[in-house]
Amino acid sequence: MIRFKVNRTERTYDGDPEMPLLWYLRDIAGFTGTKFGCGISLCGACTVHQNGDAVRSCSVSMKEVNGTSITTIEGISANGLHPVQKAWMEIKVPQCGYCQTGQIMQAIAFLNQNHNPNDQEIEQAMSGNLCRCGTYQRIRAAIHQAAKELA
Amino acid sequence: MINIQNFSRRKFLKRAFAAGTFVLGARLLPEPLWADASSAGPVVFQPDIFLGIASDGTITIVAHRSEMGCGSRTALPLVVADELDADWSKVKIDQAIGDPRYGEQDTDGSHSVRSFFDQMRQIGATGRVMLITAAARQWGVSEKECSTEPGFVVHKASARKLSYGELAAAAATLPVPRKEDVLLKNRSQWRYIGKDNALFDLPDIVTGHATFGMDAKMPGMVYASIEHPPVLGQKIKSYDDKEALKVRGVKQTLTINAFKPPHQFQPLGGVAVIADNTWAAFQGRKALKIDWDASPNSVYNSGQFRKTLESTARQPGKVVRNVGDVDAEFAKGGKIVEAGYYTPHLAHASMEPPVAVAEYRDGKVLAWAPTQNPQAVQETIAGVLGVKKEDVTCHVTLLGGGFGRKSKPDQVAEAAVLSKQLGKPVKVVWSREDDIQFDFFHSVAAMYLKAAIGPNGKPTAWLQRTVYPPIGSTFDVNAKYADDEMGLGWNNLPFDIPNHRAENGPADAHVRIGWLRSVANIYHAFAIHSFADELANAANRDSVQYLLELIGPPRIVPLQYTPEEQDEAKRYPLDTARLRHVVEIVAEKSGWGKHPSGNGHGFGIAAHRSFLTYVASVVEVEVDGKGQVQIPNVWTAVDAGTIVAPDNVRNQFEGAASFGASLALLSEITVTNGVVNQSNFSDYELVRMGSAPKHTSVYVVESDAPPAGVGEPGVPPFAPAFYNAIRAATGKRIREMPLSKTKLL
Structure with a gap:
C-alpha cells in the first residue's frame, strides 16, 4: 500500500506501482488541472510539487510517491489566488491555457528558491515548460511581477 | 442577413431558462445530454446568435465558435454585451453544440470575429432597444427619454432605473423591432470593444478548473489507446494481443477498420487497447504485436520527394x-536572378494531443471533444457509423491548442x-x-522564383512557381x-511589377495533408520575401526601401475574384497603402538603418497580408562564434481593421513570433518508407523560453476598417524576416527551412 498526501489530504493507492503520478492524479483522483503533454518530461504540462519541488508527474511513478507530499494546481491557493496566479491574470498570460497550470507550478517552485531572479535565471528555470501558443514573453513578465509581490 | 426573433415563449427553450427569461435570438441552446432532438422545436430561419436575459440579471450568450486560444469565445460575446449595454460581470457564456442551424462553425481561417461581428452587434442592440421599450412602457414615458448604463435602463428626468433582470419578463412579450429601428452604438460609445478585457476563461485556466477535451468525462467510461498503421493506408494482416491483455488494467482489444479512400477525417484504423485508465491503455499498446499489410504510400521518402x-x-x-x-521580358536577355526554396512537413503539436469521449447508444452518439469543427464531428461519425448526422450530438470543450489539427475529428470518430x-x-x-506521427501534416513545398532586373535594380518581370501536395x-x-489554396499568398502578390506570372505545379500526397496555422502562407511568404530581399541584396539596396518600392504607390491591387469572393473583394480590397503603412511602422519602431548589420548582428524585414490582415515584422538576430542564434527583438505592426480585444491581439502576435520561430529554427517532419521519423519533442523540436524571441513588440494600427483575421496572420512574415536577418548578420542566404539544417559557421 502506497501512502502519501495530495494537497494536504492523506491518500492511499494499491494499484500498479509503476503508474506515473500524472495518471493517478488525472484518471483516479480527478485532479485534472495537471495536464498530459508528452509523457517523457519534455514539456512540463504535468508539473506538480513533490515535497515542494517541481517534478514532472508523467515521470514519477506511484512507488516513488510513497511517503511524500504532492501539491497540484488545485491545492496551490486554498485561500484566494497565489501571487503567481494573480500575476498570470494581471499580465493576461494564457492563450489556450493548456500548459499554463504546469508553467505556474514550475514558476511557484522556482520563486520559492529564487526570490529575485533575472531573465537568464527565469529562462533556465522555465526551459522545460513548452507553450505552443508562444506566451513565453508574458510568462517571463508575470514571474518578475510575482517576484516583486512575494518580496 | 440576420433575422432576429423573440424566442421567449418558445416551448423548447423552457427547459434551460426559467420562466420569464427574455430570450432573443436566432439560436438554439446547447442541448442537454441525450436531449431528444425532435423536441428542439421548429426552426424557422437561419440562426446566427443567441442571447438570453434571466430575471436575476444573468445574461447568457452562446459562443458557437471553438476556443483554442485565439479568444473568439470572449471576443464575440463582448460584442453582444457592448451593444446590449450589459454588465460583463453578469455574462455567462454557453458553448454551442455542433449544429448546422448555427451556420458555419469551423473555427479556422481566422474569421470568427470577421464573419460574425456585425451580427453580434445587431442582436445586442436589438435586445437593448426592447429592454428600453419595456422600461418606457412601465414608466409611461417616451423611449427617447430613456438610456442605458451597464445592466440598467435609466430615465434620467425622473431619476428612475430598472435592471435588465427586472425588465426581462416584459421585454419577452414584445415584438422584435425592425432592423431600421435598431440604432447601433457609434464607436465612441463602445465600452468593451477595443478595450483590454481578459479572456472569459482566464480564472479557470490559472486555477486548473478549465475543462479541456483531455478533462472530459462520462459516467462509466473506459480508456482507449490506438495503435495506428505506421504507413497511411496499411491494414491489419494479423495481430497478437496476448501480452497486452496481461497488462494490469487492460480489459480487451478491439480493431478499427481502415478508412475508405479518400481518407477525409475517417479513422486511420488500427488496434485499440481498452483499459481502466490511460496509463494501462498506453502500456497495453506497447505489448501488442501487429502485422500490417503493404500500402502504396510505403514508397514515400521525403528526401527523394524533395527532388521531385x-x-x-x-x-x-x-x-x-x-x-x-x-x-x-526574360527573353530580352537582361540581368536575371533566380532561386529555389524548400520547406518541410510540419506537425501541429498542440499541447493537448487529440482526445475525445463518445458514447453510442440506440443509434445515437453523444461526444465531448476539443474540436474546431463540431459539425465535422457530426458528419464524420454519421459517415463512419451510418447514423443520421442529426443523431450525433457534439459538445465542444476548450481546446488545448488547435492550429488547424482539431478541425479534423478523426479521434472523435x-x-x-x-x-x-x-x-x-x-x-x-x-x-x-501518436499526435506527431499521425497528424494531418502541413505540406512539404518547393518554390521557384525568377526575376528580370531593370536598370534601376527593380524587377521588370517576376515569375513564381509553387509545388506541394495540396490539402485537397x-x-x-x-x-x-x-487550386483552392492559391489565395494563401500566391495569386495575390501585392508588388508593382509590370510582368508577373504565378504558377502551381502538381504533386502527389503520401501522408495526410491538412491546414496548419497560416497554411500555405507560411511557405509562400518565405519564398516571396526571401526573394525580395535577395533582389535588394543583388541591387545593393536597403531592404526596407526596396520592399516599399516593390509594393509601389498606394493603390488597390486588381485581383481575380471568384463569385463567392465578390463580397470580400468589396469589403477587403488589397490596399497597398495599408501594407506600406505597417512596413513604415516597423521600420521606424525597430530603428531600421540605425544599427549596422554584420559581424553576427542583423535585422530582416518581411510584410505579408493574410486572412485580410496586413502584417510587417522586423526580426533582429545575434549569431555567436559557435553559430548559435538568439532573437533579441521582433517588431510587428498589424492592421487588422477594427479590433475587439487589443491586448489579446498583441498576445496572438507575440505568440505568432514564437510559432514562427519554431518552424524557422527547429521543426521538421521527415518520412522514410512511408513512416514518420519524428515522435516527440525530443526530435520534433519547438522553441522554448530561451530560444523564442526574447521580446516582441506589437503595434496595432487603429482602424475603422471591417475586422480581419488575427489568429494566423502573424506567422507568415516571421520566417522570411528572420532569414533575411540571418543574411544581414552572416552573409548567408537560407533557402530551406528550418535553420537547423544549415551550418551557419
Whole structure:
C-alpha cells in the first residue's frame, strides 16, 4: 500500500506501482488541472510539487510517491489566488491555457528558491515548460511581477 | 442577413431558462445530454446568435465558435454585451453544440470575429432597444427619454432605473423591432470593444478548473489507446494481443477498420487497447504485436520527394495569375536572378494531443471533444457509423491548442466506433507520439522564383512557381493542384511589377495533408520575401526601401475574384497603402538603418497580408562564434481593421513570433518508407523560453476598417524576416527551412 498526501489530504493507492503520478492524479483522483503533454518530461504540462519541488508527474511513478507530499494546481491557493496566479491574470498570460497550470507550478517552485531572479535565471528555470501558443514573453513578465509581490 | 426573433415563449427553450427569461435570438441552446432532438422545436430561419436575459440579471450568450486560444469565445460575446449595454460581470457564456442551424462553425481561417461581428452587434442592440421599450412602457414615458448604463435602463428626468433582470419578463412579450429601428452604438460609445478585457476563461485556466477535451468525462467510461498503421493506408494482416491483455488494467482489444479512400477525417484504423485508465491503455499498446499489410504510400521518402518537387518547380505549371508577359521580358536577355526554396512537413503539436469521449447508444452518439469543427464531428461519425448526422450530438470543450489539427475529428470518430462495439462510453487519448506521427501534416513545398532586373535594380518581370501536395488530397485522391489554396499568398502578390506570372505545379500526397496555422502562407511568404530581399541584396539596396518600392504607390491591387469572393473583394480590397503603412511602422519602431548589420548582428524585414490582415515584422538576430542564434527583438505592426480585444491581439502576435520561430529554427517532419521519423519533442523540436524571441513588440494600427483575421496572420512574415536577418548578420542566404539544417559557421 502506497501512502502519501495530495494537497494536504492523506491518500492511499494499491494499484500498479509503476503508474506515473500524472495518471493517478488525472484518471483516479480527478485532479485534472495537471495536464498530459508528452509523457517523457519534455514539456512540463504535468508539473506538480513533490515535497515542494517541481517534478514532472508523467515521470514519477506511484512507488516513488510513497511517503511524500504532492501539491497540484488545485491545492496551490486554498485561500484566494497565489501571487503567481494573480500575476498570470494581471499580465493576461494564457492563450489556450493548456500548459499554463504546469508553467505556474514550475514558476511557484522556482520563486520559492529564487526570490529575485533575472531573465537568464527565469529562462533556465522555465526551459522545460513548452507553450505552443508562444506566451513565453508574458510568462517571463508575470514571474518578475510575482517576484516583486512575494518580496 | 440576420433575422432576429423573440424566442421567449418558445416551448423548447423552457427547459434551460426559467420562466420569464427574455430570450432573443436566432439560436438554439446547447442541448442537454441525450436531449431528444425532435423536441428542439421548429426552426424557422437561419440562426446566427443567441442571447438570453434571466430575471436575476444573468445574461447568457452562446459562443458557437471553438476556443483554442485565439479568444473568439470572449471576443464575440463582448460584442453582444457592448451593444446590449450589459454588465460583463453578469455574462455567462454557453458553448454551442455542433449544429448546422448555427451556420458555419469551423473555427479556422481566422474569421470568427470577421464573419460574425456585425451580427453580434445587431442582436445586442436589438435586445437593448426592447429592454428600453419595456422600461418606457412601465414608466409611461417616451423611449427617447430613456438610456442605458451597464445592466440598467435609466430615465434620467425622473431619476428612475430598472435592471435588465427586472425588465426581462416584459421585454419577452414584445415584438422584435425592425432592423431600421435598431440604432447601433457609434464607436465612441463602445465600452468593451477595443478595450483590454481578459479572456472569459482566464480564472479557470490559472486555477486548473478549465475543462479541456483531455478533462472530459462520462459516467462509466473506459480508456482507449490506438495503435495506428505506421504507413497511411496499411491494414491489419494479423495481430497478437496476448501480452497486452496481461497488462494490469487492460480489459480487451478491439480493431478499427481502415478508412475508405479518400481518407477525409475517417479513422486511420488500427488496434485499440481498452483499459481502466490511460496509463494501462498506453502500456497495453506497447505489448501488442501487429502485422500490417503493404500500402502504396510505403514508397514515400521525403528526401527523394524533395527532388521531385524541386524538379517540378523548374517546369511550367498551371498559371494562377498573369500580368503582362514575363517570358517576353526574360527573353530580352537582361540581368536575371533566380532561386529555389524548400520547406518541410510540419506537425501541429498542440499541447493537448487529440482526445475525445463518445458514447453510442440506440443509434445515437453523444461526444465531448476539443474540436474546431463540431459539425465535422457530426458528419464524420454519421459517415463512419451510418447514423443520421442529426443523431450525433457534439459538445465542444476548450481546446488545448488547435492550429488547424482539431478541425479534423478523426479521434472523435474513433471514440464513437469503439463505444458502439463496447456498449459504453469511451475516451480515446492520443499520446504525443501518436499526435506527431499521425497528424494531418502541413505540406512539404518547393518554390521557384525568377526575376528580370531593370536598370534601376527593380524587377521588370517576376515569375513564381509553387509545388506541394495540396490539402485537397485529403478529400480527393486525385488532387494534385492546390487550386483552392492559391489565395494563401500566391495569386495575390501585392508588388508593382509590370510582368508577373504565378504558377502551381502538381504533386502527389503520401501522408495526410491538412491546414496548419497560416497554411500555405507560411511557405509562400518565405519564398516571396526571401526573394525580395535577395533582389535588394543583388541591387545593393536597403531592404526596407526596396520592399516599399516593390509594393509601389498606394493603390488597390486588381485581383481575380471568384463569385463567392465578390463580397470580400468589396469589403477587403488589397490596399497597398495599408501594407506600406505597417512596413513604415516597423521600420521606424525597430530603428531600421540605425544599427549596422554584420559581424553576427542583423535585422530582416518581411510584410505579408493574410486572412485580410496586413502584417510587417522586423526580426533582429545575434549569431555567436559557435553559430548559435538568439532573437533579441521582433517588431510587428498589424492592421487588422477594427479590433475587439487589443491586448489579446498583441498576445496572438507575440505568440505568432514564437510559432514562427519554431518552424524557422527547429521543426521538421521527415518520412522514410512511408513512416514518420519524428515522435516527440525530443526530435520534433519547438522553441522554448530561451530560444523564442526574447521580446516582441506589437503595434496595432487603429482602424475603422471591417475586422480581419488575427489568429494566423502573424506567422507568415516571421520566417522570411528572420532569414533575411540571418543574411544581414552572416552573409548567408537560407533557402530551406528550418535553420537547423544549415551550418551557419
